[in-house]
Each structure stands twice: as structure tokens, then as C-alpha cells.
Amino acid sequence: MEHFGLWVGAFLTLGIYSFLYRDNAWYKLCEAIFIGISAGYWVVILFWDNFYGKFWIGREEEPMLWVGAALGVLMLCRLVPRIGWISRWPLAFIVGATAGLWMMNYFSSNIMAQVQSTIMPLLGEGYSASFGEIVGNFVIAVGTFAGLIYFYFSKEHKGAFGATARLGIWVIMITFGASFGYTVMSRMSLLIGRIDFLLGDWLGLIQ
């Protein structure tokens, strides 16, 4: 069984990578297997973890789950075109509840805490900062301000405001560049993982 698993893993890995050469039947086969298995996997997960694991097991202990189940049934109304409009109610509940629940969390974590961490002495405590730190502090303070200006939609980007917005987009682009570098690292790591599987686990070529 272990041999079979290894060969299937290698067959599918190489099949997906063959797309780099060109689109071909091997890739299409692997793609179809992947999509089919993943769709099936999610059906199983959703059934056992959501419907059975959450609702069925907990239905007696937590009567509120029946409300959720009823909303879920309303979703199925979409299958009948005449009463399809009813399915908007659970949808409205999902959107509304999520927005309400997370508004304060986002506000607290992504606004209050971030503004506080931006408030800092540019020159360090009692002029103690090194040149590098001073530059870093300026970049953070000016970059945050200019970035916010770029995302200010109520004013046309003209004059000094426009110049600050341009500075903002430059800061954003430099950030994206750094982020891109991280992604290259991430993708290479995934490739390393797969090649380690092929050369190591599968063929045993790595000592």
C-alpha cells in the first residue's frame, strides 16, 4: 500500500508539473482527479463536521442550533424558483451577523492598535536612536500618513495632496516589492517540498 501511495503521489505531482511544459492529457487527468477528490472531500467534511458534528450532536444541548438549521433549510428554497427569494433571508443573516461581529474586532486590532504603534519618538528616547532607526521611524510615520492620503477618496489627487498621494503609492509599491520577494521564497519552499518528496521519499536518491 505504501508503494502504491508513493507512486500515485509521484504520478499526480509530475502530471501537474507537466503543465509547465504545455497543456496536455496527463495534466488534464490530474486536474480532473484533483477537482473530483477535493469536491468530494469537502462534501464529507461539511456533512460530518458541520451538519453531524455541530448540529446533530449538539441539537439537544443547544436549542439555538435549530434556528441555524431552519435558516439552512431556507437556503434550499433556491432550488424552487417560485420561492427562491426566501433564500435571501439566511444570506442577509450571514452578511449582517458577520459584519456586526467583526466590526469592533477590526476596529480595535487594525485601527486603534496600529495607530498606537505608529505613535513613536522619531529621534528615540532622549535622542538615543541610531541613524538607521531614525530613518526607519520616519519611513513608518511618513509612509503611514502618505498611504492613508492615497486611500482618501473624497479629494482629487492634485497639488500637494496629489504629491503626497504619489508618495503614498510609492511606499505601497515598495512594500509590494518586499512582499513579492517573500512570495518567491514561499513558492520555492513549496517546490523544494515536492522535489524532496520526488527525490527523497519516492526515489530515495537523497542521502
Place this chain on the structure above:
Amino acid sequence: MIVEPQQARVVIPGTVRFLLLAFLAVVVSITSTATASEPNADSTLLETQQVEPVTSLVAQDFKYDNGERIELFWVPSVDDRLVDGLVTGYEVYRTVNEGDPQRLAILPPGANTFRDEAAEIDSVYSYYITTLAEETSAKSVATEPMTSEREWLNRDRGYLFLIAFVIAAAVIFFVETAKRGKKLFIRKIAGLEAIDDAVGRATEMGRPVLFVPGIHDMDDVQTLAALTILGRVSRTIADYDSKIFMPVSRSLVMTAARETIKSSYMAAGRPDAYNDDMVNYVTDEQFGYVASVDGLIVREKPATIFLLGAFFAESLILAETGNSVGAIQIAGTARPAQLPFFIAACDFTLIGEELFAASAYLSDEPKQLGSLKGQDVGKGIAMFFVIAGTVAATISYAWDIGPVNDVLDWLNQVFSSN
């Protein structure tokens, strides 16, 4: 009427109380060290040295919780010293409703606080601390019976409430203003003008338009923004008699997208041209979905691709494949980690909030426009405090000017109230 003794009503702020306790501890330990240093001829004869209990044990309800926490403060035993100390630890005991004591925790020497996290609102609690030494122990005086309380409002978050209230009020104000028909100004967003041209190009080339709404469900505001833009795109497609296909990874998004495209076709007066197959569900699995869309792009070679919504690791794979077939690509997401790939591989990118701005701009809905303007108020507040705070911090740390220090303290207090 029974009048409670006055001391029960005196409220000492937490920091002051801590300082007082620390001061007491220092005084007591200095006194004890002085006493211990006096020559005592008999001390060497004692086999087991007695250990002193902790003193000034206070139990108090934790403020702003659901009633499950009680905090204990005490002055450590005078024998709890770094040099020649006798104490090996402390045991915290609790009695519930005058029942048998239960041990809650064993704490290391030097401990002077403990938080009971498992209290219940209806029970009466009393606590005592046992000081442990090598072969002996000493029990402290138990605290007065007390109950924990549930607070409905967390007053520590007052400033958070205030700022959120101002922004929410601004949103409501602008929504109402827009509803009254007043035109709200939003700056031009690069990329929006390109939508019509991009769809026109697909029509001219006789190739379809691909619309990918991200991989999140309808509870993500990015997906909602993407569907608003889909309304405009599909309307143009219906007008130009072009073709659209839209693979999705969430069933709810599929139904909502079908409805959106259907309404656009009806608005364009071409309901007969609409077909449910324009939108199809693939799989919830991220990379399964990517493999499918990638294959679709290579085989169908769409002339125009819209990648709008919540994207993750699939962003670069999709954008790169779209680029390789020569499609015009218009992308947008609020996931900062994915934006670099869209910027590198697509022709136009709606960066972060521009996606929502585009949605508001295209829909012309008072709610969306008002929200955007209200958020601008929030950004204005953030910008003001970033600048004011940084200036105050720089002056305060460099020159130590009293009033500026006060301003800085206040700002830190405001933004730490989360």
C-alpha cells in the same frame, strides 16, 4: 437600616493599591531583616524554623468581565527572600459557599497576585494562602466572603466606543445625505474606465470574458464588492452581446452571481440571452479550483479576465496564466499579500479599498457611497492622530516638556483602550 463601615466604600485605584502593597512589603521585609540580623543564641538549636504567613490578603472582583474572575493581592511572607529565604512556594485555597477548601494553584516564591478564572456569579467565595517552607507551612487569614459580578459595559473601552461612534455617525450622515439626492464626490479610480474597453475587446476578438470573484463566501465584503462590479460588467457584456463564464468556489456565490447576471441581462432587455451555465460551481478546495480555472483559461483563451474579490495563494497562478494567454486583466483585492502579483501580472489593479470605492462608484448606491465617505472621516481621524501623536512623542522623549507629556499619555490611553 444597617450602615456599613466606611472602609467598605473606599475605592483605591489598582495602581495605587499595588504601590501601597509593594511599599508595605518592602517595609515589612526591611523590619524582618533587621530583626533576623539580631543575634539569637537559641536559633541555631532550632531543628525546624517556623515560616511567617502572607499578610494583607485582599480579594476583589475583576472589573469588566462576565463574572468569572476574582483577583487576589497579598504581601509575601517576610521569609520570602532571595537570600536566606525559607519560602518554597505558596498554595492558593478557595472555599465556595462555606464548603471545604480547594487548592487552586501552587505559586513560586515571590508571587503576590493570583487571578481565579473559574468563579461563578451566584457563589460566595473566600480565599486564603498557605506559605510553604521545607518542613512547615503557615496559613494566612482568610478573606471576607465575597461574590463575583458581571458588568454589562466595559468602561475601559470608552474611547474605542467614542471613535467608533464618530465614524459610524459619519457613515450614517453621508448615507442619509446621498439618499436625499446630494451628489457625493469620489475621486476617479484608474481601471474603471478600462472595463468597457476590455469587454469591447473581447467582443471584437470573438472570445469570452472570464470573471473570477475570489474564493471567499458571501460573508466577505470583497465578494460583495466583486458582485457589484459584476453587475456593471455583465450589463456591458449583455449590451455588446459578448460571452461571459464565471467559475466559482462557493455555492452561495454561485446563486448570487447568477442573480446578478440575470438582472443585468434583463435590464439590457435581453433576458433570452441569459443562461444559468454562465456561472458554475467547481469546488471549495482552493487549489482544485485553481487547477480548474487555469485549465479553463488555457483552453478557452478569454480576451478579458476580471479577478476581483478575496484572493490568496491562487492570485499569482491565475494572473500569470491569464497573462500567458494574452488576456487583458483587471484585478482587485483587499488582501495586501496578494496585491503585488496582480500589480505585476495584470493590466489594471484596484488596490485595497479601491475595490470598494469602485463598487460604490459603479453602483451609485447611497449606502456604499455613504460608507466610503464615512470611512474617509475615519482615515482623517487616523491621520490626525498619527501626526499629532508622533510630534508629541518626539517632543516628549527629546525635551521632556510637561504638557506635551500629558498629551502623549492621553493619546496612549485613548489608543490602548482596545
Place this chain on the structure above:
Amino acid sequence: MKMKRGEVIVLLVLAVGSVLAYLGKINGWHSGFMFPKWLSITIVSLTFLSMVWMLVRTIQGKLVERRIVFLYVGIAVALPLLMELPQKIIVSDIVRAVYTELEALQPGSKVLVSFDYDPASAPELQPMAEAFIAECFERDLTVIMMGLWPQGPQQAAMAVDSAMKRMGYTDQDKVYGVDYVNLGYQAGNEFVIQRMGSSFQSMFKTDFLGTPYEDIPLVKNVKNFSNINFSFNLSSGFPGTVEWVQVAVDRYGLRMGAGNTAVQAPTIYPYVRSKQVLGLLGGMNGGAEFETVTGLPGKAIGFMLPQSFAHLIVIGFIIIGNVAFFREGRKSRLKG
């Protein structure tokens, strides 16, 4: 989409080679290969020389085909796995901070580890997970594992197995349910974290193996986040570190470190700066640094050589690509 004869031959050679190598592995004909140092240096030098040659050709106007780029990246990743060249790994402050947090914990402290990723991100996150669990075991910390991603708990189980093997522990040294427990997956994304804030048990009625929560010695007295001394989140997307910060850290005051894929890491940096996240292991590099600081070398350190080599190749192609871009740009302007 017909195959050319050359393609068929290449495929056949690869297939036969693979079968032979596999037979060799299972029959003990070989036990893997490691290039001698001179060969490793020669391969590296030849690779870079060939890239210089490609740069020259690009300057001459002959563009490199994209498949060549893929081939080079493949070579850059595959061959260093068979090389043994010295490399120095410098531990950054942000990684050391996670180690310092563990160092400050008393033996027996409870550490919550959430595995919010799946096998697709395992090459980056699994080495971190293994090193983190091994370090917790080394320090006699108790580990409570869970996952907001369906495959998370399987990754957790694999990480524990690997950490136990690496440390030479048996089931008697680290007892399941006493020293560590796997609470399994719970659907509901960030709402799970929210509910855990008031009660772990309301979300995890049983563990991964089906044992009722109240029967597990390690967690029977764990009510909510206030009973957790430190938490570590391994995440590759949503739900992940951001959601843990917003709910568990900001609302319930949980002390948390994180291990993220490199793609995610820049998103988490602002939270590190504001101390909402106490330390961060970013990508495979972060994993290698953590293995270095803990003194428990694992896969991440081994993978750093191919990673570095691949980065150099990518930098080379960025230069070549830009040369091609500016050359083409200039040409088109001249034409215009």
C-alpha cells in the same frame, strides 16, 4: 496536442530511470547520493556561467524561453538537495522572540498550538511545527493542539510523531492526554476562536480520538484562554493568525507567537510591531532560524541550501528579464 517523438523518448527515459531508482531503493542497491564538494562547486559554477551566457544572448536580442526558466529553477532546487555546502544561518530578533517566550515559561505551562494549514503549505510550516513541538517537549511544557483547517489536526499528529522521534521519546515519556493532546478540527473559522474565549469545551466536546473533553487530564481544568500560558499559531491563510490576533489576543489577552508562510509574513509584521504578535517565524527561513536557535536541526535547515540557490537563480532571471524588457522597450520606442 500530439506528442513529438523526442517528447516520447524523454518521457520513456524518465519513466525507466524512475523505476530503476525505485527498485534500487527498495532492494538496497543504493542508499541515496551526496555529491562530493568539488562536484557541488563545479555544478554551481557551471549554472552561473550558463546564466551569464543567457544574459549575453539577451543583450544580443535572443530572448530566453519561459520553459528554460522553469528548467533552471527546477535544477536550482533539485541539485542542492544532493549537495553538502557549508551555510550560516543568522537568527533574527523576531524569531528569537518566540524562543524567549518559551524560555520564560515554567515546566508544565500550557501551550496552545493551532494548526491552520493543510498539506499544500506543509513544506514551509511542518518543519516549524516539528521544531516548536520538540522544543515544548524539551522544556516539559504541555501542548494543546487544534486546527481551524480540516487537515490541520493530521498535520499536528505528524508533527508530534516527528518531534517524538527526533527527541527519542516514547509514548511513556510523553503521554497523550497528559503531556499533549490533539483536540481536532472544528468548523466555524473565527467564530470558533470567539467561542473558545468563553469555553474550550463548547467547541471541542471530544478530542481528535473521540475522548470526551472532561476525561482528558490535560484539559479538564482548561476553561478558556485565561488558562493558557502561551499560544502559537501556524497559519497559511484564512482563518489564521490575523483572526487569532483580532479575537484571542485583542479581546481575551492571549499571549501569542506565530509561524506563517512567507506569503503571509508581511501581513503579520504590523501586528509584531504593535506587540499583538510576540514573535514570528516567516516561511522556511523562519523555520530554519528556529531550528538553529533551539539547537534541534531539522528539515528547514536542510532546505535552506536549495532555497538560497533558487533565490540566486531567480535574481539572475530578474536581471535578464529586465535587460530584455528595457531592450524591447527601447526598440518599440524607436519603431514608434
